[in-house]
Amino acid sequence: MEIHHIGIAVQDLQEAAKPYLELGYTLEAQGQVESQGVEVWMLKSGPSRLELLKATRPDSAIARFIEKRGPGLHHIALATPDIGAELKRLASSGVPLIDPTPRPGFGGHQVAFIHPKWSGGVLVELVEAHS
Numbered sequence: 094m095e096i097h098h099i100g101i102a103v104q105d106l107q108e109a110a111k112p113y114l115e116l117g118y119t120l121e122a123q124g125q126v127e128s129q130g131v132e133v134w135m136l137k138s139g140p141s142r143l144e145l146l147k148a149t150r151p152d153s154a155i156a157r158f159i160e161k162r163g164p165g166l167h168h169i170a171l172a173t174p175d176i177g178a179e180l181k182r183l184a185s186s187g188v189p190l191i192d193p194t195p196r197p198g199f200g201g202h203q204v205a206f207i208h209p210k211w212s213g214g215v216l217v218e219l220v221e222a223h224s
């Protein structure tokens with residue numbers, strides 16, 4: 094599975110983007126995922142993407158994350174061509190899934206999160222995509 098993007102929790106999208114823009118990243122897409130209470134800037138450089146995530150509501154997962162740990166690395170996202178089949182396979186192996194079924198993520202992708210207790214404290218997101 095290739096890395097689709099790395100998710101970073103931020104308080105200010107413009108400020109947080111500055112260093113990456115300086116390093117040659119460009120803004121690929123921006124928008125909101127209303128159901129998750131986040132505003133997203135997707136930065137891209139070659140095949141690499143950084144997903145900057147800002148909370149739009151105090152009860153969003155990103156707001157709670159920043160409250161507990163401060164801004165910084167939030168998750169890694171891995172691309173899978175068939176997320177439904179992958180989730181089924183993982184569930185049957187007893188992998189603790191935060192999302193047993195896919196939900197809409199940024200950019201029209203179907204996504205699902207795996208519990209970080211399974212992956213050494215790293216929150217893993219699966220994204221249905223080819224890269």
Ligand code: CO
Binds near residue numbers: 098099100144218
């Ligand atoms: Co993500």
